[in-house]
Amino acid sequence: AAAAADTVVTPPQQLPPFDHKPAPYNGPSADEVFAKRKTFLGPSLFHYYQKPLNIVEGKMQYLYDDSGRRYIDAFAGIVTVSCGHCHPEILNAITEQSKLLQHATTIYLNHTIGDFAEALASKMPGNLKVVYFVNSGSEANELAMMMARLYTGSLDMISLRNAYHGGSSSTLGLTALNTWKYPIPEGHVHHVMNPDPYRGVFGADAASYAKDVQDHIDYGTSGKVAGFIAETIQGVGGTVELAPGYLKLIYDIVHKAGGVCIADEVQTGFGRTGSHYWGFETQGVIPDIVTMAKGIGNGLPLGAVVTTPEIASVMAQKIQFNTFGGNPVCSAGGLAVLRVLDKEKRQAHSAEVGSHLLERLRVLEQRHEIIGNVRGRGLMVGVEMVTDRKDKTPAKAETAVVFEKLRELGVLVGKGGIHGNVFRIKPPMCFTKDDADFLVDALDYSLSKL
Ligand code: PLP
Numbered sequence: 532a533a534a535a536a537d538t539v540v541t542p543p544q545q546l547p548p549f550d551h552k553p554a555p556y557n558g559p560s561a562d563e564v565f566a567k568r569k570t571f572l573g574p575s576l577f578h579y580y581q582k583p584l585n586i587v588e589g590k591m592q593y594l595y596d597d598s599g600r601r602y603i604d605a606f607a608g609i610v611t612v613s614c615g616h617c618h619p620e621i622l623n624a625i626t627e628q629s630k631l632l633q634h635a636t637t638i639y640l641n642h643t644i645g646d647f648a649e650a651l652a653s654k655m656p657g658n659l660k661v662v663y664f665v666n667s668g669s670e671a672n673e674l675a676m677m678m679a680r681l682y683t684g685s686l687d688m689i690s691l692r693n694a695y696h697g698g699s700s701s702t703l704g705l706t707a708l709n710t711w712k713y714p715i716p717e718g719h720v721h722h723v724m725n726p727d728p729y730r731g732v733f734g735a736d737a738a739s740y741a742k743d744v745q746d747h748i749d750y751g752t753s754g755k756v757a758g759f760i761a762e763t764i765q766g767v768g769g770t771v772e773l774a775p776g777y778l779k780l781i782y783d784i785v786h787k788a789g790g791v792c793i794a795d796e797v798q799t800g801f802g803r804t805g806s807h808y809w810g811f812e813t814q815g816v817i818p819d820i821v822t823m824a825k826g827i828g829n830g831l832p833l834g835a836v837v838t839t840p841e842i843a844s845v846m847a848q849k850i851q852f853n854t855f856g857g858n859p860v861c862s863a864g865g866l867a868v869l870r871v872l873d874k875e876k877r878q879a880h881s882a883e884v885g886s887h888l889l890e891r892l893r894v895l896e897q898r899h900e901i902i903g904n905v906r907g908r909g910l911m912v913g914v915e916m917v918t919d920r921k922d923k924t925p926a927k928a929e930t931a932v933v934f935e936k937l938r939e940l941g942v943l944v945g946k947g948g949i950h951g952n953v954f955r956i957k958p959p960m961c962f963t964k965d966d967a968d969f970l971v972d973a974l975d976y977s978l979s980k981l
Pocket of ligand 1: 609698797
């Protein structure tokens with residue numbers, strides 16, 4: 532696992548300079564916070580460090596712990612803080628709206644929800660013009676699945692193995708990661724082969740994976756399906772890009788079987804991939820329904836489903852109501868997010884900093900045998916660790932050690948993939964080349980210490 536024998540790797544010394552002084556912290560200690568969490572927040576803790584990390588403040592791409600120590604946040608609250616922690620313009624929009632009206636429900640008129648829906652629709656291609664606001668990605672996918680079923684009159688959904696589409700009971704049915712599977716009734720979902728160019732049995736051969744989808748429809752359904760759902764780059768599953776050309780083939784197959792195609796843009800939307808505003812554009816397709824959350828609100832609880840007027844018309848059969856969906860504070864915040872992303876050219880920035888990061892990681896890949904695969908687009912990057920490049924044996928234990936070491940050095944990344952052996956690097960989109968350099972140097976040093 533070590534770097535080439537003649538290479539001496541030194542740890543990076545100082546985080547890139549940043550002009551912010553965190554407020555003095557007088558709250559409970561990390562151990563006290565952790566004890567309360569263990570008692571009152573259930574046993575399902577994950578992604579925490581061996582020594583609890585008590586985060587008390589965030590500013591742009593940085594987080595501060597209870598001692599005032601600064602960290603590079605390379606995970607953005609699970610790919611959620613798109614513009615930066617406590618971004619001043621978003622903070623201002625939320626604050627001003629909060630002073631006027633925090634909530635009144637959508638049964639009255641208030642212009643914020645319409646303004647936000649209009650701005651969001653203007654970002655969509657084709658006839659994707661009707662917006663439904665919800666509070667999370669799971670809710671967005673629940674609603675999308677219900678729309679697909681109502682519109683087609685069929686129940687069968689197709690999703691990919693290794694996908695994560697949410698933690699609610701129906702979206703857990705779409706999810707196909709064993710770490711998230713509970714023994715609850717989930718019906719009418721067909722999990723097809725994952726078109727993963729690195730680990731998939733057909734490599735990057737999109738046509739062979741498409742044959743598997745066609746077989747599922749032919750042998751596992753009446754021949755008619757409700758819909759197909761996929762992330763365009765799988766997030767929780769370990770930053771897995773789908774084989775090039777895959778979605779085009781599948782969208783054709785699914786449309787021929789009477790189904791609708793849903794793009795889950797919960798992680799990939801809003802310019803994160805750098806090359807495109809929406810992840811589905813990287814595969815040259817236009818979905819029938821798009822779901823989004825996370826980055827849409829920079830941390831506010833907000834999600835949305837966007838579809839065509841024709842598909843939306845099926846929702847007129849009954850009332851579709853969500854108490855908080857389109858809440859004025861979230862709408863004002865979401866509108867500010869769209870504005871900031873444009874004004875600060877975050878998509879172009881993601882492309883530029885993302886390619887710099889990938890370039891540097893690929894150099895590291897050549898020097899550290901334990902890096903099996905570096906992949907991603909823009910600021911959605913994955914580094915997969917293996918103990919053996921030929922067999923691709925997951926280096927789970929080593930990943931956990933490096934994860935801790937990175938934190939010691941001041942870098943917080945995500946960890947994921949079905950084997951828990953992928954570093955997920957998805958920072959707020961204001962992350963700079965200097966941050967990327969620090970991160971790569973820290974990773975280099977941590978790997979050299981294995
Ligand atoms: N879809 C994707 C691609 C996700 O990554 C997630 C969450 O990680 C969800 C849906 C569910 O979103 P939420 O946690 O907001 O319910």
